[in-house]
Amino acid sequence: MLANTMPNKSLLDELKSWTSLGLLRAIDYHFSEFISELGADNLTLLSAAFCSEYLGLGHICLPLEEITKQLNEKCIKTEVDLQDFCERYELSCLLQNSHEIHAQLSASNCVAIKDDDIRAPLSLEYDALYLRRYALYEQLIADKLLHQPQILITGDVKSELDKLFATNYNYIYNAWLDDKNQSLTLLCEKFLDVITPNELDWGAIEGCFQAAQSAQDLVQLDQIIPQSSRCDWQKVSAALALTSPRCVISGGPGTGKTTTVTKLLALLIQVREDLNIKMVAPTGKAAARLTESITNALHDLDVTQEIKDKIPTQASTIHRLLGVKVNSNHFRFNETKRLNLDLLLVDEASMVDLPLMAKLLMALPEHARLILLGDKDQLASVEAGAVLGDICAFINAGYSLQKAKQLVEITGFDSLLKQVNTHAGMADKLCLLRKSYRFDQYSGIGFLAAAINQGKASSKQVLALCEKFNDVSHYANNESSHGLLSEMIVKGYSDYLSSIKQINSDNRDLAKQLLKQFSQFKILCAIREGDWGVMGLNQRAETVLNQAGLIELGANRDQLANSWYVGRPVMITQNNYHLGLYNGDIGLCLLDESNQLRVYFQMADGEIYDFQPSRLPSHETVYAMTVHKSQGSEFDHTVLALPQNHVPVVTRELIYTGITRAKKQLTLFTDLALMARAVKDKTLRFSRLVERLKVEQ
Numbered sequence: 001m002l003a004n005t006m007p008n009k010s011l012l013d014e015l016k017s018w019t020s021l022g023l024l025r026a027i028d029y030h031f032s033e034f035i036s037e038l039g040a041d042n043l044t045l046l047s048a049a050f051c052s053e054y055l056g057l058g059h060i061c062l063p064l065e066e067i068t069k070q071l072n073e074k075c076i077k078t079e080v081d082l083q084d085f086c087e088r089y090e091l092s093c094l095l096q097n098s099h100e101i102h103a104q105l106s107a108s109n110c111v112a113i114k115d116d117d118i119r120a121p122l123s124l125e126y127d128a129l130y131l132r133r134y135a136l137y138e139q140l141i142a143d144k145l146l147h148q149p150q151i152l153i154t155g156d157v158k159s160e161l162d163k164l165f166a167t168n169y170n171y172i173y174n175a176w177l178d179d180k181n182q183s184l185t186l187l188c189e190k191f192l193d194v195i196t197p198n199e200l201d202w203g204a205i206e207g208c209f210q211a212a213q214s215a216q217d218l219v220q221l222d223q224i225i226p227q228s229s230r231c232d233w234q235k236v237s238a239a240l241a242l243t244s245p246r247c248v249i250s251g252g253p254g255t256g257k258t259t260t261v262t263k264l265l266a267l268l269i270q271v272r273e274d275l276n277i278k279m280v281a282p283t284g285k286a287a288a289r290l291t292e293s294i295t296n297a298l299h300d301l302d303v304t305q306e307i308k309d310k311i312p313t314q315a316s317t318i319h320r321l322l323g324v325k326v327n328s329n330h331f332r333f334n335e336t337k338r339l340n341l342d343l344l345l346v347d348e349a350s351m352v353d354l355p356l357m358a359k360l361l362m363a364l365p366e367h368a369r370l371i372l373l374g375d376k377d378q379l380a381s382v383e384a385g386a387v388l389g390d391i392c393a394f395i396n397a398g399y400s401l402q403k404a405k406q407l408v409e410i411t412g413f414d415s416l417l418k419q420v421n422t423h424a425g426m427a428d429k430l431c432l433l434r435k436s437y438r439f440d441q442y443s444g445i446g447f448l449a450a451a452i453n454q455g456k457a458s459s460k461q462v463l464a465l466c467e468k469f470n471d472v473s474h475y476a477n478n479e480s481s482h483g484l485l486s487e488m489i490v491k492g493y494s495d496y497l498s499s500i501k502q503i504n505s506d507n508r509d510l511a512k513q514l515l516k517q518f519s520q521f522k523i524l525c526a527i528r529e530g531d532w533g534v535m536g537l538n539q540r541a542e543t544v545l546n547q548a549g550l551i552e553l554g555a556n557r558d559q560l561a562n563s564w565y566v567g568r569p570v571m572i573t574q575n576n577y578h579l580g581l582y583n584g585d586i587g588l589c590l591l592d593e594s595n596q597l598r599v600y601f602q603m604a605d606g607e608i609y610d611f612q613p614s615r616l617p618s619h620e621t622v623y624a625m626t627v628h629k630s631q632g633s634e635f636d637h638t639v640l641a642l643p644q645n646h647v648p649v650v651t652r653e654l655i656y657t658g659i660t661r662a663k664k665q666l667t668l669f670t671d672l673a674l675m676a677r678a679v680k681d682k683t684l685r686f687s688r689l690v691e692r693l694k695v696e697q
């Protein structure tokens with residue numbers, strides 16, 4: 001029943017009462033209080049509270065039409081009539097249209113309009129209200145990405161690219177030897193980049209495979225499969241990065257982002273030997289992985305040792321590159337003191353939030369090349385924004401005629417001219433890698449990931465995939481599956497736990513090896529609480545591993561959460577710049593040579609460091625972790641455990657991210673109907689970066 005009379009109070013009092021009902025955060029209320037002190041009218045005050053609330057939900061801005069929607073929700077929850085509320089607080093424009101709202105907000109002394117240079121805490125741009133700082137961040141990112149420094153490319157780039165991206169027939173030959181009955185069409189699509197299979201002579205191709213005694217014998221396929229039937233997107237993206245000094249390469253796991261970029265770096269170094277290259281990732285763990293994958297990619301790279309030696313392998317965190325100032329939001333490197341580099345490579349860019357991306361680009365020297373690598377379909381950053389997703393909005397738009405011609409000229413793939421965009425812009429700086437070489441895209445994991453991404457994962461479809469493929473399986477997330485999950489935990493962690501030995505100075509590499517073994521298996525959860533959340537499953541893991549004799553828990557079970565024991569894996573939950581330990585870093589508790597418990601971590605530079613358990617910043621046991629924290633990591637066998645009830649945090653992006661952490665085996669514990677519902681829609685984070693990037697150059 002709606003209350004028809006309301007107490008005589010100010011709008012601010014009203015907002016305060018919402019905070020006590022849990023309908024608004026205290027910080028949102030305080031922000032509106034601050035706005036009110038500046039003399040704002042009620043509409044500005046209310047919108048400011050919602051703007052702050054939306055930021056907390058990950059949105060960059062508050063679209064004007066959301067104000068009435070949001071108010072209506074609060075009114076329903078407090079059983080107040082929307083019309084009465086608007087009349088009482090002189091908010092009647094909220095009952096009209098967004099032009100009225102726009103007109104009233106733009107008249108407010110607290111609201112700046114785009115490009116205004118007045119000082120105001122809020123800003124009204126593209127029909128959305130911003131905390132001013134965020135509008136500036138957004139515009140800065142757009143400007144920096146659209147700005148193309150003129151970099152002259154010299155030398156015979158085409159033949160260098162041809163050399164670096166020459167077809168390696170070993171891959172396809174070995175894959176064919178694995179199973180000679182598999183589809184040659186699929187093999188050629190994957191390894192020879194065939195895009196028009198209908199135009200090829202498959203009799204001749206099959207004959208070539210049947211007669212081949214070695215990979216070398218397949219080279220004659222170059223004659224049977226002409227360039228015009230192929231498009232190697234890795235080569236295209238290298239060509240793009242070469243010709244577009246600001247560029248983004250997006251691709252799912254194992255699509256060859258690192259391989260491609262390593263080849264590109266080799267090429268750039270050949271052109272300019274003293275190129276100052278810096279590589280960063282948002283977390284220490286992701287930086288360590290980048291270091292490792294660049295080192296691996298260098299192994300297979302067909303260039304001189306001299307060039308290899310010049311390619312950096314050391315990655316750091318973005319924070320470290322920018323130089324953290326203790327107790328400050330500002331970095332040592334910024335708009336006035338730029339970074340000293342010629343090329344900046346940012347990996348796992350989907351994890352970078354809007355303010356950090358803005359600060360990074362702010363510190364980028366004008367002349368520098370920028371390459372963003374990431375997976376546009378992964379979970380957006382924990383903090384506000386979905387920067388990579390927004391930037392990649394144009395990724396399927398096709399290149400401008402001029403860019404397509406340039407790319408055709410240096411790659412030889414004329415199919416790029418088939419889909420041409422009418423104007424230049426952000427699309428000319430984007431490239432999507434489409435095939436995974438790590439897990440087969442024709443595997444269950446690959447098909448499931450694609451289905452989730454398209455929002456087409458009905459219970460029937462998922463069950464059919466589980467039936468058809470050995471690499472994916474599904475169980476209900478209820479009592480009946482507990483025994484099975486426990487068995488899986490014991491099996492998953494037994495390799496690691498039974499390999500543990502004391503660490504001394506001559507076997508420090510054992511810690512590295514144990515960390516690797518530990519990462520073969522992982523349980524990922526969407527939430528923290530409950531039987532199917534991180535805390536419940538960590539507790540279950542400790543109990544069953546203890547029962548199996550693989551770990552030895554202290555006698556006092558009440559202290560379980562805090563007790564240290566040999567083999568305990570922990571994850572850092574708070575950055576500690578002093579110790580060099582960052583949120584998300586994983587360490588193992590092992591015995592050192594003097595029989596003391598120490599926690600061993602692999603740092604971003606690949607080195608092993610050990611710490612006394614009591615010196616660690618906040619941490620928690622990590623047999624199970626959230627999907628959010630698993631970003632940037634992969635595990636041979638991933639168990640994805642979803643909650644039993646509908647929770648908003650379970651989204652398409654979360655499930656996709658969880659699934660694609662699996663390299664070889666994926667086990668789902670979920671209610672399939674709930675999962676199908678969760679993947680139906682893409683998560684929406686309000687921003688206007690796409691609009692800002694639409695500007696024609």
Ligand SMILES: Nc1ncnc2c1ncn2[C@@H]1O[C@H](COP(=O)(O)OP(=O)(O)OP(=O)(O)O)[C@@H](O)[C@H]1O
Pocket residue numbers: 171191234251252253254255256257258259260293297300437438
């Ligand atoms: N064109 C290719 N043909 C065959 N194998 C390839 C090709 N490109 C990359 N690979 C192999 O696929 C694996 C994944 O490549 P890479 O690490 O470059 O992918 P990525 O996209 O950087 O992966 P991640 O998701 O870990 O960031 C590597 O083992 C690499 O050697």
